[in-house]
Amino acid sequence: MGLLELATPRDSADLSPAHKTWANESSGVTWLRDLFPYRRYGARVLSYEYDIDTLTAPGGPAATGIYDEAVKLVNELQADRYIQDAERRPIVFICHGFGGLLVKRALSFSHSRRDVRVEHLRSIFRSTVGILFMSTPHNGITKQSLALAEFNQYGGPSQFLLSLLEGSEALQEITDQFAPLMKIFFIYNFWEQIATSFGKSRAFIVDRTSAAPSWSDVDQCGINSTHSGMVKYTSGSSPGFRIVLATLDRYIRAADSAIRKRWQRDAELLRKERLAEFEDLIESQHPAGSVNSFGVSGSDSATLLDSSAISEAEADEFLDDEPSPSVNVHYLVHRRSEYFVGRLRQSDELRTKFGAPKRGRRRKPETCVIYGLPGSGKTQFCLRFSEDNRHRYWGVFWIDCSSEANANASFALLSERAGKGQEIGAGQEWLSRSTDPWLLVLDNANDPEMDLHSFIPATGNGHVLITTRNPNAQIYSTIGSFQFRGMDPEEAILLLLNLAYPGSEPRVNKDASWNYARLIASELGYLALALKQAAYTIRRQLLPLERYLRSLLGCRKALLSRPILESSADVNIIATYELPFTGIASKSSIEYRDAVELLHVLAFMHFVSIPEGIFSRSSDSFKVSKWSSIRPAAIVEPRSSQGVGDRILAAAKVLYDHSIISISDIQSTARDNVWRTPSSTKLFSLHPAIHQWARERLNDSEQRQWLECTASILAHCVSHNLETSGRAFRQHLLPHIESCLSLLEIAHPKLPENLEQCSVIEKFGLVYAENGLWKRARSLQLKVVEFRTKYLGKRHVETIQAQRGLANTYWNLFEIAKCLEVQHQILITNWWTRPAWRDWVTWPPWKPVHIPYCIALDDLTRSLWLAGRRELSLRAGKRAVDGLTRKLGLDDPLTLNAMFNLARTYLHIGEHEKSYDLLEVVLEKRTRFFGTEHPDTLMTMNEMGMNLCAQRVRLDDAERLVSAALRIRKRILGEEHAYTLWSVNDLSKVYCEVGRYQEAVDMLEEIVPIVRRTLGETHAGMLMTKSNLSRAYMLCERWRDARSLLELLCEQVPPETADWAHAQYGYAFILVHDGDLGGAEARCDAIIEKVGETGVLAMDSARVLATAELLYRIYRTQGGREADLAGLEERFPHLGREQAERPRSIDLIPLKPVGRRTTRDLDDGSSN
Known part of the structure; x- marks a missing residue:
């Protein structure tokens, strides 16, 4: 195979068709030899023949096939023209189908030969005048075309054919490299207008949009023939022949002048580039004021490091290549996979790029982007790098950037690790202030709409790694990037064999098994994830090594009819998982049936850290729910939650044994055991690509049903009471709720559409609110209130329940006017809606005392207090306490809440003794019932300290109480939680009262930027902090500072x-x-x-x-x-x-x- 001369005249141009064969089957006519008037033009016709069968066969050179053929074309064509002493003879390429991709790659390769030692290969680019693309798949071929019999003589499409799919990375790379050259050549795009017959079906091999993209200043035309027939003309009247002939005539006539000028311009361009490179080289070797070949320049030759020019710190940075000794304190990374091998060169290079981490530096973090195909090992590489370099960093932190919500949740956990609560920005602020070296990994940042700058600390002694499928994310890199495709072929083969046959001797001889593994590895694109799954399938003897490839190809062919495939990488990964999953689905035992259903549920949660406790916690209430039409047997059949857990773990074991999911212990995933939930001991995780496959393998109807089932399961493991013991568990539900909810909002644009959906998103809103995501909670709660008011009426108990949750969210957002409006509506509704007839016979009848009405009064007490309407708050609070005490007694938590709110109102109107008496009772009971560290107990403790401060008595006790509340809130809630900042404000008041004015100023000045970042400049919490700070300034006689603060407050x-x-x-x-x-x-x-x-x-x-x-x-x-x-x-x-x-x-x-x-x-x- 190679160049074949079809016609010998060689005066004006070389016509070089790149094709397999263009001979008409019936007449034997090859039009460039038999019909084209090459003698008239003095044109030589060269045909480049390539072996398409070798390229498309399974195990062929898929990864390098196009490049290798392109290099061969350039070298053979240049050699032939050199021997003929015709390197400057113009060239016109005529390309059919894949041949067009080959020519595009060849021209970009020729153009890249700039060095004087390989400049001879540049002659092909310099001499090309025009290109005729005959149904070239510029944008790829469709899955329907690829599924046709002509391409599938081996049972299914090979890796090379998969690389021709629409939107493939290989095609995009060819397009990107050729795009800068397009304006240089004459180009004509032709497309087929008659579909090709394949048995009973017909299809276009290359559709018009791919054969003739919307390029500017490019000719295009259809030819009334099939894909094969459009280049097999039998006479001058054949469809398309006259257009092609006229095009060639124009190109040949314009060739001499165009090529002569291009050679001149390109030679001058290279000359200038080389001159500039030479000058840069001289400048870099002999910069001004540097050491030259004769000695040291400058007035002082005694030292090369003049202290006036270079600081001591800078000198240390230049001279010290050793890292500062570091002790790893924080390691928030899940364990690396044991199957990862290879990428050692990239790991060493990355370590060199980052340099040696040192203490004491604070600068802009250095960022490296790792992008590439799904399953190529980007995440595994970062896990391995984190593990191997853990000793070099004070902290290593892992952020899930698969969505903005998940990234925020990850940063909230980081903030919690920093002891600053769950404020999203607190973790970044912590890192930006750290002088100890840290590593931050932003994993799965695939969304091109996500602004990653918002997740990278502005300063700090840090290194940042970003993994993404999006090549445009390279804009975030400051030290370069890595593109990951497949593994090294030898490493890939070893990985497959070692995982398929663990414990066997290392393979030295390349036997039959090695050859089978070579074909499989090549067909899987050397992707680590696909190789791992193939090895596990072989190891479990679901398919033997020698039969695996044919089964893989057959599975690929079947998958081409599904909409989930977008690239060859998708096909490789999906096919390797579809094979074992089909085997699971074909079995009838209970654990295998449960495994299929479990995977369908996991597909709609977030792909990482799914607690098995979700299923056992939700089982009882899920069994009686009516929304989901699907009832997973593992949840509804067992009689106890323990039975549910056992069934779920058995099903998960099946998926784990087939390498579809991973299972880990909670303790090994979070070493500080933030879950604190003994009922949940296992976590399930999936690779993102597998997670997507598990969802998209279902049809639209099945996806909707399983999505609703998953949403119902998540909602039913959340109680309306939000017990404190389950708070940590609910916190870790957030990414799964967010994943499920985002899909629900797509499937149901008018969510909620029924009462069951209402209940689900109400539960989701409660979890958002509990975790401080008030705005997200508000958007859901507004929908619930609107829907229930419309369909149940405003007096229905569930409507009132939703309104109460919304009002509480308004309260926490300090939207007090809206809060009071909703709570007033609830009060009026409860006045008219009384549980029993006896609630109407109270005296006076206009002052009811039934429990819902008293709870509404208590809610109003708290909100009126915050609004500053203390007299109304006092009236409401007295009635609430009186009613709840009569109905529930003094020990009920609802009564205690009302007593606390009334005590706080008493305190703020100056009735200190009444306030203190109530607080004393509440503190004693809450301490006894809930413990000293319960949020409600801490609230009471803090308020009692402020009561003593207001009375100016027992100030030591006041300081002790508020300091204790602050200390415990810092530990439990975090340093930047709103209630912690509240305690700081209150402690500053105590300090002012005992004369420790400067300490009050210091602690308030420290939290001002935190309050600004977490709450905002005009938030009530910020106004309170500034007010207290202004008072502390006055006590310190800092009048100017106090005045500037109060001027702002008066405006705000x-x-x-x-x-x-x-x-x-x-x-x-x-x-x-x-x-x-x-x-x-x-x-x-x-x-x-x-x-x-x-x-x-x-x-x-x-x-x-x-x-x-x-x-x-x-x-x-x-x-x-x-x-x-x-x-x-x-x-x-x-x-x-x-x-x-x-x-x-x-x-x-x-x-x-x-x-x-x-x-x-x-x-x-x-x-x-």
Whole structure:
């Protein structure tokens, strides 16, 4: 095979058809030899023959076939033209089918030969004037075409044929390399217009969209013939012949001038490139001010490292190649697979690129991207690299980037490991501040719409690895990237044999088994994942080694009719798993039937860390649910949850034995045992490609049914009560809920569509809310409330339940107005809807005391307190406590909640003793029932400490209580949890009260950036923190800092809230200190006026009385304001009394140093 001369004239051009054979079967006519007037043009006709059978046979050179043939074409054509002394003779290529891909690759190869030692091969590129593509599959061939009998004489398509599928990486690579050259050549694309017959079916081998893509400035035309017939003309009247002849005529006439200019331009271009390279080389060897061949330049030749030019740290970085000794403290990586082999060269190169990790550096992290085919070992490579280099890093962290939600969940776990709660940004902030070396792996970042910059810390002493199928992700790399395809052929063969025959002697002689393994490895594209699965199938004797290849090809052919295949890698991976799964599905034993159903369920969860406890926890309630039409036998048949667990584990063992899933112990996956759920001991995981196959092998109807079944299972393992003991378990449900919910929203655009769906997404919303994902929870809860209100009515108990969950989410989002609106609706509904007739005969009847109504009152108590409407909160709280105590008793958790909320309201209106009495009872009972570390106990402990602080008594106990709550919240909830930050604010108030002003400032300044990042600049938590910080600044006499903070607060806080009055009061206080009594007076007048208009505060509240007191002193200082003083005394009688004390409130603790200084100035009648 090679070049064949069909016609000898050699004056003007070489016509080089790249084809297998173009002879007409019936007449024997080869048109380029028998019909084309080559003598008229003085054209030589060269035919390049290649062995298509060798290329398409199983085990052929699939990975390198096109490249090898392209190199051979260039070398043979150049050699022939060199011998003929015709290297500058123009060339026109005429290509049919695959031959067009071969020519495109050959031209890009020729163009790449730039070095003077191989420049002779560049002559093919320089001399090519035009190309005729005859049904060339530029964009690939369809699966339907590939399934036709002509391609499948071996029982199924080979790896080479699979590489011609639409959208394949091999085709994309050829297109990318040829694209920069397209404008240089004349190009004509032809396509077939008559389908080819294959028995009873007909199909186009290459459809128009692939044969004639929408390239600009390119001729294209259809030929009224079949794929084979379009190049087998028998006469001048054959379809398409005249168009082809005219095209060749134009190309030949234009050839001499075009090629002459191209040779000149290209030679000049290479000359300039080489000159620039030479200058760069000289510059790099002899930079200005560097050591030259005669000695050391510069004034001081005593040292090469002038300390004025290079710092000590920089010198260390250049001179010290050894890594700083490091102790690995954090290793958040699941164990590497034992089957991984190879990639040692890339591992060494990556280690060199990253350099030696050192302590003390903080700079932009270095990032390397690893991209390539699914199943090529990207993740396994990173696992191996993490394990082998663990000792070099203080911390190694693994982030699942298969979706943005999963990435956020992974970062939440990282934040928890950092002791900062589950705030997503806290983990990145932790890494960015670390001076110890760390490694961060962003795995499965395949979504091209995902912005990975948001997951890479801005600074820090770190290295980042990204694995992805998306080649465009290379933009994130700072030190280069690796493209993974198949393994090294020898390593792939060894992997297959070693896994298929474990324990056997290493194979030295390449026997029959080696040859079978070579064919199988080649056909699987040397992909590690596919090789592993093939080996396990052979090892379990489901298929012997010598029969595996034919079964694989047959399975491929059957798979071509399915929509799930998108690339040759997909086919390779899917076929290797379809073979053993078909065997599982064909068996009738219970564990095998359960295994099939279990895989269908796992396909709709997230692919990593699926706890087997999901199934046992959900079994009881799932059995009575009505939504799912599919009832997995392993869940509904056993009589106990233990029986369910046993059936599930037996089914999982079947899948594990066939290498479809992996099973690990929870303890080995999370070494700090964050699950804390003894009922769940095993985790199931799937490779992402297998996870996708397991889902997409089902038809649309089956996918919908199994999706609904999976959603129901997940929902039924979540209780409405959200027991504290199951919180860690529910946290790890998040990625599975997110995976399932995203698919539900696609399958049901108007979700929910029925009451069962309503219940499912309500449960999902509860889990989101419990884990602080309030906005995601709100979107689901709004849908549930709307649907149930429409179909059940607003008075139905399930509607009220959904409304209560929504109101709670509004509360946590500090959307207090919406929260109060929903809770008021619930209260009214519960007023009209009473459980029994006796609930109507209470006295007075307009004050019911049934439990749902009292719970609604308690919810309002808490929200009205947060809104600053303390009087209404007090009224609601008293009624809630009274009703729940009568109905449930003092020990019920609902009663304790109401007592706590009422106590907090008492505290904030200054009734400290009543508050303390209630808190004392609640703390004792919650400690006894729930323990000292329960969130509700900690809330009570914190509030009791603030009660003592407000009373200014037992301040040591106040500090002890709040400090203890803070310490435990840091450990359990994390340093950046909202309640932890709340405790920091409260402890700062205690510090201010005991005179530790600077400590208060320090702790508040430390959390300001955290609150800003986690809650936002205008969040109520940020406003509270800034308010407390401004007060601490004033106590430290840092007036300018306090004023700048309060100016912002006065702008940001809404005027209809109590916090606005507090901010305005603080700013007025500073204006007094600065001597601006007029400005301070205006602020005080505004506060009193606004309170009178809105009723947001009672006129006898601590804040209003403090404002009146400040205004009173301003009047006295100014003098001549007797009428105003009298009016103020009439309105606030306590002002004129000696030694009178205004009520104290936790909302307004006196500013003692400020009071001493400013009060003296005011009383002396002087202004500042």
